[in-house]
Amino acid sequence: xxxxxxxxxxxxxxxxxxxxxxxxxxxxxxxxLRTWLxxxxxxxxxxxxxxxxxxxxxxxxxxxxxxxxxxQHWILHDHDAALLARAECRLPASARDGSPxxxxxxxxxxxxxxxxxxxxxxxxxxxxxxxxLTADEVRALAAACAGAGCPALLALSVxxxxxxxxxxxxxxxxxxxxxxxxxxxxxxxxxxGPDAVAAATDAFERHGAMVHVQPSPWRLGGxxxxxxxxxxxxxVGAACAQRPDLAPRAAPYLRERLSACAVGxxxxxxxxxxxxxxxxxxxxxx
Numbered sequence: 001x002x003x004x005x006x007x008x009x010x011x012x013x014x015x016x017x018x019x020x021x022x023x024x025x026x027x028x029x030x031x032x033l034r035t036w037l038x039x040x041x042x043x044x045x046x047x048x049x050x051x052x053x054x055x056x057x058x059x060x061x062x063x064x065x066x067x068x069x070x071x072q073h074w075i076l077h078d079h080d081a082a083l084l085a086r087a088e089c090r091l092p093a094s095a096r097d098g099s100p101x102x103x104x105x106x107x108x109x110x111x112x113x114x115x116x117x118x119x120x121x122x123x124x125x126x127x128x129x130x131x132x133l134t135a136d137e138v139r140a141l142a143a144a145c146a147g148a149g150c151p152a153l154l155a156l157s158v159x160x161x162x163x164x165x166x167x168x169x170x171x172x173x174x175x176x177x178x179x180x181x182x183x184x185x186x187x188x189x190x191x192x193g194p195d196a197v198a199a200a201t202d203a204f205e206r207h208g209a210m211v212h213v214q215p216s217p218w219r220l221g222g223x224x225x226x227x228x229x230x231x232x233x234x235x236v237g238a239a240c241a242q243r244p245d246l247a248p249r250a251a252p253y254l255r256e257r258l259s260a261c262a263v264g265x266x267x268x269x270x271x272x273x274x275x276x277x278x279x280x281x282x283x284x285x286x
Contacts, residue, residue: 018059051125057086061091141203
C-alpha cells in the first residue's frame with residue numbers, strides 16, 4: 001500500500017511506514033522458516049545468504065536479521081541507488097544469536113533474478129512488493145526460487161480490504177476504486193494488486209512448494225496519526241485517479257477524515273497478507 005504513485009518509493013514514505021510494517025508482519029511464519037533453514041546444511045564460514053528484493057531503505061532486513069540465528073549475508077536489491085545506500089549502512093550488525101550480519105547492494109532490474117542467479121541463496125525476501133508485480137513476474141519469481149531450491153518470505157502484500165472506524169457510506173466505493181487502481185495497467189504491465197497473494201500461492205504450489213499465508217494488518221490511529229493522514233491522502237488520491245467522477249464527493253470526505261484523524265477520532269485497519277513458500281524435496285532426493 002503506497003502513499004500514491006509518485007511517492008510510494010520515497011524515503012520519507014518508507015521511513016514513515018516502517019514502525020507499522022514491523023508491527024504488522026506475521027511472526028508466526030518465522031517458526032516454519034527457521035525449521036526449514038535449520039534442516040539444511042549451512043557452511044559455517046558463510047552462513048545464510050538472504051536476498052531482499054526491492055529492499056527500499058532496508059526495513060525488512062532490520063526486522064528479520066535479528067529474528068534469525070547464525071551468520072547472515074544480505075544481498076540488497078533495488079532499482080534506486082540512493083535507497084540501496086541507506087539500506088546497506090543500516091542493517092543490524094548482529095543476528096538473533098549474536099552472529100555477524102553483513103550486506104552488499106546490487107542495483108538493477110529484479111527481472112534478471114533467474115534460478116542460476118539465485119544459486120547459493122538461502123532465502124529470498126521482499127516487503128510490500130508482490131502486489132506491484134505482474135502475473136508473469138510472479139510466475140518467474142516462483143520458478144527461480146524453485147530452480148534454486150530456496151524459500152521465499154514475501155511480506156505485506158495488499159489484500160484489498162480496509163476498515164475505517166467510524167465508517168462512512170463512501171468507504172466502500174473509494175475502496176473498490178482503489179483496488180481497481182492497484183490492478184491497473186502501468187507502462188504496459190498489468191499489476192496484480194490485491195490478487196497477488198492468490199497468484200503467488202498458485203505459482204509456488206505449481207512448483208511443489210508448501211505455501212503458508214498469514215494476515216499482517218496495519219492498525220493505524222493514535223500514535224500513527226502522521227502515517228494515517230498520509231495513507232488517507234494516497235488512498236483517496238489513487239481512487240480518484242482511477243475514477244475521476246469520485247472527486248467531487250471525495251474532497252469533502254477526505255477533509256472530514258483528516259480532521260477526525262487529527263483529533264484521534266479515526267482508526268483504520270488496512271489488511272495485508274504475508275506469504276512463506278518452502279520448497280519440498282523431490283521424490284527420491286532425500
